[in-house]
Amino acid sequence: MNEKMLSAGTAITEITPPVGSIINGDFFPHHAQAVKDPLYAKAMVLQSGDTRFALVMVDTCSLTYEFLHPVKQKIETATGVPAQHQLIAATHIHSGGSVTGIFLSEVDTAYSNFLADALVNVVIAACERMTFCEVAYGSAVVPEHVVCRRYQMKKGFQFPDPLGEGIDAVVTNPFGREEQIMKRTGRTDPELAFMALRSLEGTWLAVLANYSLHYVGDFPRTVISADYFGYFARSLKEMLGADPGFVALMSNGTSGNVNIWDFLNPGRYPEGAFEKSKLIGSSLAARIIECLPQLQWDATATLSVKTALLELPVRKPTDAALATAQDRLKDREPAMSTDSGPETVALIYAREQLLLAEEPDHCPVYIQGVRIGTGLIGALPGEFFAETGLWLKERLHGTPYFTISLANGNIGYVPPPHEMAAGGYETWRCRASKLEAGAEPVIKAGLEQLLRSLQQPG
Numbered sequence: 001m002n003e004k005m006l007s008a009g010t011a012i013t014e015i016t017p018p019v020g021s022i023i024n025g026d027f028f029p030h031h032a033q034a035v036k037d038p039l040y041a042k043a044m045v046l047q048s049g050d051t052r053f054a055l056v057m058v059d060t061c062s063l064t065y066e067f068l069h070p071v072k073q074k075i076e077t078a079t080g081v082p083a084q085h086q087l088i089a090a091t092h093i094h095s096g097g098s099v100t101g102i103f104l105s106e107v108d109t110a111y112s113n114f115l116a117d118a119l120v121n122v123v124i125a126a127c128e129r130m131t132f133c134e135v136a137y138g139s140a141v142v143p144e145h146v147v148c149r150r151y152q153m154k155k156g157f158q159f160p161d162p163l164g165e166g167i168d169a170v171v172t173n174p175f176g177r178e179e180q181i182m183k184r185t186g187r188t189d190p191e192l193a194f195m196a197l198r199s200l201e202g203t204w205l206a207v208l209a210n211y212s213l214h215y216v217g218d219f220p221r222t223v224i225s226a227d228y229f230g231y232f233a234r235s236l237k238e239m240l241g242a243d244p245g246f247v248a249l250m251s252n253g254t255s256g257n258v259n260i261w262d263f264l265n266p267g268r269y270p271e272g273a274f275e276k277s278k279l280i281g282s283s284l285a286a287r288i289i290e291c292l293p294q295l296q297w298d299a300t301a302t303l304s305v306k307t308a309l310l311e312l313p314v315r316k317p318t319d320a321a322l323a324t325a326q327d328r329l330k331d332r333e334p335a336m337s338t339d340s341g342p343e344t345v346a347l348i349y350a351r352e353q354l355l356l357a358e359e360p361d362h363c364p365v366y367i368q369g370v371r372i373g374t375g376l377i378g379a380l381p382g383e384f385f386a387e388t389g390l391w392l393k394e395r396l397h398g399t400p401y402f403t404i405s406l407a408n409g410n411i412g413y414v415p416p417p418h419e420m421a422a423g424g425y426e427t428w429r430c431r432a433s434k435l436e437a438g439a440e441p442v443i444k445a446g447l448e449q450l451l452r453s454l455q456q457p458g
Contacts, residue, residue, distance in 0.1 A: 231281025301373025
């Protein structure tokens with residue numbers, strides 16, 4: 001054994017919120033009435049030479065930089081893993097505890113405090129289980145579960161945005177308007193990419209997978225569940241026959257314009273609560289199993305991590321837009337109900353304008369690159385379209401690579417400029433879509449530069 005050998009430690013801790021907890025991820029807050037399956041925070045710590053890196057996947061919708069900053073500082077104090085060498089990301093389930101205020105949902109303070117402690121403890125546990133290991137990368141093409149949710153409508157159809165500032169050329173999730181659809185618009189990323197770790201004795205330690213599919217959410221909003229991410233993890237562990245210490249992690253790729261609701265081909269999935277989640281999770285696990293015989297293992301993988309900070313302008317409402325919002329909200333508030341009709345949505349977005357106006361004029365955007373052996377991992381703190389992830393993969397062609405979104409914070413949706421111009425839900429100005437139209441090219445170019453620097457010797 002020598003210092004050039006790669007070592008890894010893994011750990012998992014349950015983070016299931018109790019019944020009664022706030023569930024976010026919708027226009028309206030919901031409260032948990034039942035738990036279908038447990039939620040987890042899963043940690044993987046890697047070390048090569050003096051470099052140590054911690055990756056944590058968290059079954060939650062969103063993690064803000066404000067929440068993560070003190071958590072990372074505590075992890076650094078407890079383990080010695082520098083904060084800039086930590087990648088903590090949300091799976092982006094819409095059926096977990098609320099750690100982020102989203103639209104009318106507020107932070108569940110009790111759960112947020114519990115989760116912060118859990119994340120520190122799971123990294124500590126992983127650091128205590130380090131063992132020499134080898135790493136391998138694999139990839140499969142699985143296009144059938146990624147559907148672009150943005151649609152171009154037939155000529156003459158008009159869909160005004162809720163701010164009253166224009167007519168959208170694209171409609172996201174056109175429920176009830178299926179007859180007006182002309183075609184989908186936008187790319188999807190069909191790749192199921194993964195990194196596998198096993199001990200030198202052949203014991204499975206972890207598989208970190210990446211797929212550009214939003215949550216599935218085929219069950220009531222009041223039910224706690226790890227969605228397809230959980231079904232994937234349970235299926236893969238069973239198919240591998242892995243030991244109890246094995247950790248399966250599914251990360252969210254660039255899925256900002258993608259989900260599983262197919263408005264042009266409905267009925268292609270089984271009906272019933274959790275049926276789609278189960279089918280998708282188990283099928284993705286099976287595809288990874290098929291790839292295992294072709295893996296090339298490396299026990300002397302180089303490890304390096306770089307993090308950079310970009311400061312980008314926020315798309316603030318104009319004085320006229322603020323006046324319109326204030327007028328709409330005069331003596332009215334969006335009702336805490338499940339009514340998501342146009343009038344309620346307009347009130348919600350009017351409220352968002354007032355909240356957005358109070359935010360700083362610039363937003364910190366933390367980007368991160370990780371090199372583990374021959375492969376690269378990029379981390380972006382928001383919901384990026386598949387087009388962004390594909391661009392990075394094309395630029396890094398020949399290198400195993402995938403992007404983990406909703407990592408190290410959440411700046412909301414970051415559509416490419418032409419998608420921003422087309423409109424649609426992901427582009428409507430609010431706290432969850434607040435950067436200027438030119439942000440996406442700056443961010444992806446910055447991440448590419450960071451990743452290429454990791455490929456340089458030395």
